[in-house]
Amino acid sequence: MTKRLETLFSLVEPCRVFADIGCDHGIISQEVLSRGVAEKVYAADxxxxxxxKAIALMGDGFDGRFFAFVSDGxxxxxxxxxxALIAGLGGEETVHILSTERKLPDTLxxxxxKNADKVRKKVVGLGYGIDKDFTFFAADKYYDVIRAKKACGYRDYTEDExxxxxxxxxxxxEDFLRYAAFRLKVINGAIENVSDKAAELALKKEAAKLMELL
Known part of the structure; x- marks a missing residue:
């Protein structure tokens, strides 16, 4: 697996039923079953x-344990x-999936x-606590990953968090500090070209916080 997928896989804890939402090629689904992390996997896209592609990757080796669904979340x-794993989608699309009236799993x-802040606010609003929440670097890109649990006690997030x-x-x-320096450079460039005062103030506020972190 790629570093990105290995990082995501490392956050999946042993469980009975695992769902890979937006599974695309199904690599995580395959690893979860082959390494015995879950008894059963639902792959949805x-x-x-x-x-x-996911069905083809799984082949016939997981009959009775792998189930595929064409599904919106x-x-x-x-x-x-x-x-459930929801990876590789936009933050707003992730929020849409989490807004379902269906029962959500205990762990996400x-x-x-993008828009990881909106995802954090959504899961906290749903009553989850966040026990892992970090930035990592893989294949020349920065990624945010969040693990939320209904049984986790940490639910009070500050605006900066x-x-x-x-x-x-x-x-x-190290990965986050590199991202912070990169983001600060992007913001400073954007401030020079922004015309909306509210947007300019928001960017300057973020830049000030990044400078404090660095």
Whole structure:
């Protein structure tokens, strides 16, 4: 697996039923079953062609343990899921999936491609606590990953933690500090060209916090 997928896989804890939402090629689904992390896996994707790639990858080796669904998030899945991965989607799309009226699993592993702050606010609003929340670097890109649990006690997030991620503010890993320096450079360039005063103030506020972290 790639470093990105290995990082995501490392956050999936042993469970009975695992769901891979937006599974695309199904690599995580395969690893979860082959390494015995879950007894059963549901792979779901809104795209039938993408889901076929996952089905082809799994082959016939996991009969009775692997089930594929063309589904918008959890909509067509059974409600016995213990842990779900939603990775590689935009933050707003992730929030849409989490806004379902269906029963959500006790544990969520989330890797939004952008708008991670909106995802953090959504899961906390749903009553989850966040026990892992950090930035990592893989294949020339920075990724945010969030693990949320209904049984986790940490539910009170500050505004800075929503924006940057709690573990990043506490641990200040090398990957996060590199991202912070990169983000600060982007913001400083944007400030020079922004015309909206409210947007300019928001950027300056973020830049000031990044400088404090660095």
């Amino acid at each position: 809104i795209s039938a062609p993408s889901l076929k 959890f909509e067509k899945l059974p409600d016995d899921i213990d842990c 592993v989330l890797q939004p491609m 929503y924006v940057f991620g709690r573990d990043n503010l506490v641990l200040r890993s």
